Amino acid sequence: MLLRHLLDILEYEELYGSDAVDITGITNNSKTVKPGDLFIAIAGYSIDGHKFIDQAIAAGAKAVIGEKEIGKQSVPYIKVTDSRKALALAAKRFYKNEQNKAIMIGITGTNGKTTTSYMLKHILETCGHTCSLFGSVQNIVNGQVLPATTNTTMDALELQKQLAASNDQVVIMEVTSHALMQHRVYGIEFDYGLFTNLSQDHLDYHGSMEAYFGAKLRLFEQLAPAGKAVIQAQGEWGEAFLASLKQRDVPYIYTLGGAEATLQLSNVRIERPMQATLAEDHKAYDLKVPLLGEHNVYNAAIAFLTARLLGLNARKILAALEKFPGVPGRFELIHHPKGANIVIDYAHTEDAFYHCLKTAEELSARRIIHVFGFRGNRDTSKRQAMVNVSKRFSDFIILTMDDLNGESFERMRKKLENYQLGENGVVIPDRTSAIAHAWELAENGDWVFITGKGHEAYRQSYHLPTQSDKDTVQHLWQRTIASKMLVD
């Protein structure tokens, strides 16, 4: 594609050189430049991509885009105000994604994005429609599972490439606040924007709840002209979100809960299968979801509302939700040989802890045992609140390692030991040993929560030869079975 055609879509400040060169690829990483590529230099958080311009040109880059005033180069140089936006728009043009081929659904919120996206995908597929899915657990396009990506919302280049490859009718995408701040989805027009909820997280990155809130709102600035905002409008942040959308004159807003609810949720029964009443206009429906955790009823209700707006029949949606198989690592229940319930869950915020642990309390848990840790080099301001809410519900806490993200094991161990757990808690740094301890303690009627990692594989090795929390629990089961057998 001629550089000129890529530049058409950008608002650039200066072009040094000719725009008549042929561009055969785009990259923002000097290490992956191929002859003919356009290299886009990004001033990142850890390193400045402008430092690699010479390297990119030496590797065959035919043109360079950047934010810095560096003047004429040996290849055309285009100065823009924001390289990340330029990357998103150039990729959109390069992959010919001018028009949405599919119905685009973006989901944002602190918790519930993955679960809601899986529920929606399940409903749509059960009703005979095809879906691409981009998110934390999996990326799926045309029914094929793609290799895992580092981030929940992939970077703009990969995203545009996958959107071009998708022949699915609907694209469902988790859109994180980081992605919105870094313009990974810039240039995409969403037909539906969903907001699940907001609670404290990622303040290391955003600085304040107000800034975090503002980041989430950005998704709704990218709604298509007839795009629909579907939001949970309850609670302090839900109400504030609704008010902000109205202030911005977003034309089509649909709400779950709140004063002017499009859909009301009531009569929630939390035993499995959970049940609730959904009321829309003058009609009421019985919702049944074969999961646990009241939060999942809210996720199901948002999925229901969106599916209704997409034009699907209410009875078909409800029939699909009744058969929803769940999401890996989200309130995954495993039975313990002594009759305890073991739950593996991805909770890593105070609010997620609250919803999970409250479920066990309401289901009359004999005791609650909670195994968790903190992500290294991430938001430290939420840790005490996580411990507090766990203390409120748990009879025993086992603090352990989560992902270290470059922090040292020893440093994290010391941090864990600073929390005052008293007689009702212990620090066992090795995650598999912590889970084994909880396994030993568990008795009939107890609930053991192992939270933080969910579906994810361990990023460090531990005492037991296992790769994930589920794997560890299965290993402990096998060990229990083996101990009851005689060796001949």
Ligand SMILES: CC(=O)N[C@H]1[C@@H](OP(=O)(O)OP(=O)(O)OC[C@H]2O[C@@H](n3ccc(=O)[nH]c3=O)[C@H](O)[C@@H]2O)O[C@H](CO)[C@@H](O)[C@@H]1O[C@H](C)C(=O)N[C@@H](C)C(=O)N[C@H](CCC(=O)O)C(=O)O
């Ligand atoms: C802090 C952060 O968010 N960083 C994101 C950011 O990277 P960055 O700006 O730090 O990149 P950098 O390493 O400084 O490099 C700058 C530029 O130099 C280039 N470079 C670098 C080296 C070189 O030799 N040559 C070269 O050209 C790089 O390709 C890049 O273009 O932009 C990248 C491209 O989009 C992201 O992949 C990267 O995510 C990192 C891996 C990350 O950990 N992000 C997390 C915090 C995140 O975004 N998480 C959210 C989910 C949060 C949640 O809800 O739990 C997510 O969406 O996944």
Ligand SMILES: Nc1ncnc2c1ncn2[C@@H]1O[C@H](COP(=O)(O)OP(=O)(O)OP(=O)(O)O)[C@@H](O)[C@H]1O
């Ligand atoms: N609606 C909800 N309200 C509060 N907590 C929830 C809700 N839905 C899920 N959770 C909790 O948050 C955890 C993460 O859920 P899920 O993966 O669906 O959300 P997410 O927004 O994709 O999270 P992340 O951004 O951390 O990947 C769950 O394991 C559960 O503990």
